[in-house]
Amino acid sequence: MLRNIYSFGEQKEFNMIPAPRYTRLKGHKYQINGFEALKLASFYGANGAGKSNLIRSLDFLQDIVVKGDIPSPMKLKRMKHFHSSEEPMVLGVEFINNDIPYIYAVEIGNLSVLKEELYTSGLGKREDTLVYERTTAKEGKTVLRLSEKFQNSVEGRVLKGILENNLIKQNKTCLKILSELDNPLLQDTTNAYQWFEQKLKIITPKVRSGGLAQRLDTDAEFHRYAEQIVCSFSVGIKKLQTVTKSIEEFFGDDNKADMETLLNRLSKSPGMVLSLINSEGEELTVVEESGKVVVKQLKTEHTTKEGDSVMFDLSEESDGSRRLMDYLPALKDLITKDVTYFIDEIERSIHPLLIKEIIGKFSADDNTKGQLIFTTHESNLLDQEILRQDEIWFVEKDLTESSDIYSLCDFKEHNTKDIRKGYLSGRYGSIPFLANLKDLNWNAYDFRK
Incomplete structure (x- = not known):
């Protein structure tokens, strides 16, 4: 979930929940305590539509959680969507670590973290349970709400006062701080922080495989x-x-x-x-x-x-x-570990048939443990023998120049449909608008003058 960051204005959401009506490629669904999650997702869209901004937004969220700091007000102002530069930025993610589901979200203003919260998720089957909720009052004071069991203990009340008055600053996120405290009632903060630090992996076109x-x-x-x-x-x-x-x-x-x-x-x-x-x-x-x-x-x-x-x-x-x-550690980890990789422009510098073979092999392997989410222009991957329809997403600019996200499932295509042909013909949107290029009169410009 994201709102008011880069090219995204209104709140948009993307999920890895299997569509109930889609039964093909059953090996693409992981079972976690009775909950199902997909192992693959792909994002298609024209240049400038916002695919990379989706990855950048998640990279930003990981950075402020792991390091604990938010950027300067000037940088935050540049990051905000140009239609809503004075409105807060909102980012959130629902994830599972060590079989426990969590919801983490943060709301950032021009100078401070306005709100930050962590809940254990009920996954839509039961109510979410508070781990902590932090807000920043107008005068910059931190107000912390923790679980009832924590706040009813003597140690909890003392620690809460220290956190509010001394440790948690308005220009910092507090998940890292809480995760480092040696308190069994805050074990969920340690588990959630571990996911951001160790299990969320982001590879951009400029990132090299570390170590x-x-x-x-x-x-x-x-x-x-x-x-x-x-x-x-x-x-x-x-x-x-x-x-x-x-x-x-x-x-x-x-x-x-x-x-x-x-x-x-x-x-x-x-x-x-x-x-x-x-x-x-x-x-x-x-x-x-x-x-x-x-x-x-x-x-x-x-x-x-x-x-x-x-x-x-x-x-x-x-x-x-x-x-x-650079992809070697990711390929090995996705097979053997409970990790989530986001890769921007996965086909960059790689032959289309080779990248199709790599994704196809991961797709066909029923013993994988990780999740792979990637952005791409490679239409050869739009193959219903490789990707389920609920694993194909599109990013497109709307009339206000804001990025929109939608799934191929919205079109209710038959499983025998040639998805690649439909995409290239513009059936699902998210392709370059070529009218101006077609009308361009190349001969009107004499570059030799």
Whole structure:
């Protein structure tokens, strides 16, 4: 659920609840304590319709929850929908972690968090149960409402006063603060925060897979899986290798300042794995192992026509090959873990047949555990053998230039319908409006003058 952020004006909602009348691809439904959820969702729309803004909005929500801070008033003003710049921004998400369903929502004004709440969800079958509700009064004072059991205890009343008067600030979200308190009555805040921090994964076109070299080097099972997948892509890569050097050897005498900066960061957070991008766009991993700080770099192995092995830097691989490797942790996690991945422009730099094969394989695997939600322009994925109709969504600008979200289920198509053909012909909207381009007289412009 989102309102008044980026290109979204009025409140819009998207869900992963299966349509009751749709019975095909039953392996796409997860059963969680009697509740059903879909494992896939796709978003289609013209350039500028708002697909990426949907992902950006969720990325923003995750950021302010995990870090606990909201941006400056100037940045918030730029983020708000241009029709309602003075109205509050509202974001909310319903999710399940460790078999417990939650509803988290936040309302943000120009200077503060106006309202923030966490409930255990009744999933429409029973009433939602309060975990906490926080509001900010006009004078900036925090008012906190917690469960009745918490507030009736002596410790709870004392802790509530400390939270309201000292710990919770108007320009900060408070889920992180509450999750760090050692109180059994606040266990739900810890569980909910863990979902935002560990189980919600967002990949944008510019994001690289963090710590890939480290995971390949330390997780033998993942290394075998990744190598098998990459070789099956037929991009010429035969093996994946991690080259490890001491930090002193890697940086040498000419970059001691950069080295000292990294060493200082690691000393403040022991056990931390640092990822950085070098000038060639390659990811490097810096980590402490056996008392030494090392730098790990991913290399790829190819074979010449004579049968000799030759090592490539990642920067020497094509954009498509690099993008595929960025997806390796996601592909493995989606099969084996209870995680939710949002990927913006999933087909970027990847051949249409290859991305269809990847999504098709995930679609056909009945043993997956994660959820995959992605935006795309790739019409080849509009195949009812890969996606259910309730897994296909569209984003389109309305007459007020606000983004709208709607499902293919709204059109009640038969399961034998050619969805791709219908989409490209404009049956469902969400395609570019080409009238102006068709009327454009190219010959009227002489660019040589």
